[in-house]
Amino acid sequence: MLKDLLKNKEIVLASGSPRRHQFFKDLDIPFTMDVRPVKEVYPDYLKKEEITNFLAELKAEAFQKELKQNQIIITSDTIVYNEEKALGKPKTSAEAKEMLKSLSGKTHSVFTSVSFTTLKHQSTVNCETKVTFKELTSGEIDYYVENFKPFDKAGGYAIQEWIGLIGITNLEGSYFNVVGLPTHLVYNELIDLASIQ
Template identity: 65%
Template sequence: MLKDLLIDHEIILASGSPRRQKFFEELEIPVTIAVRPVEEVYPENLKEEEITDYLAALKAEAFKNDLKQNQILITSDTIVYNNETALGKPADHEEAVQMISSLSGKEHDVITSVCFTSTSSRKILNHKTRVFFSELSQDEIEYYVSNYKPFDKAGGYAIQEWIGLIGIEKIEGSYFNVVGLPTYEVYKTLKEMLKV
């Protein structure tokens, strides 16, 4: 069991996301939450998982001189990738409506990268889930943004909320990845790191 391997280790989760924190709780992995400000800017030539890999590693850099021998730092980043464009978190109501409108009636990818950093190693994994949205009316989009205020969510929506219930026809890949973390791969990677 992973929790037996964790007895002599501390997992630091560098994320303010309540969804990611809840996943670790449900995985029965105790974590210490530590968030440091990072300017999330990436080179323009990067595409798809290159963007999330870069940003997940960038978030780890903020801790690089402070990790102790028995600590594993987990940083991550999620984007919605649509029409060769990365959609991050919307700045306001108007941008959230614009983002969801651009996804309506189409398929897009949700890409998450997770970076595991210790004093001796760094490993980055990424996962891509394809999401198929039905055609959404302007009223439905406005209603969702006004009532759920999805300004902390990549692409301006959360699959587990009302918009996902009424608008997502199907997905290909991990559902949990769209919520914010490819849980199976995170669990597996931690087990591999701790067995070494």
């Protein structure tokens, strides 16, 4: 259905995430991939979804001078937000372990923003999911980080991996958002954009 609506559009997914690529395939949305380097820096005063909105729109700026008439550039960003602090992707094992220790036994939020940019239009949607971890032992944290090396995951974990299976006790909101894309919002937004010339 959506595939037919988008037949005159070129969807460009500006993400290197294999999870986002799979979501687009599962949604049956034809797309090309084009990832451009962006320095992901945001103003200190931004909070929660303001951060992901800013970064998703920042990533779209790399395409603005080359946009074609029928293109829709899709950019996104995900953060884990815990105790008024944004957790990005850990750079080291020690940093990943510290992140997981900070999430242990608590409820945190995962925010994802997705920006849709065309020649004449830009819209950004966002989603919050609340995730609760049990009290994780040091052994569990060490095992996960050493075996799964979650250095490309916001907050140092992936919900669909071992740590999520054994550690997550409650979820409020979209599971797919935590994996990296609020698929229901992307679907609805693309339906709206399909009608825009």
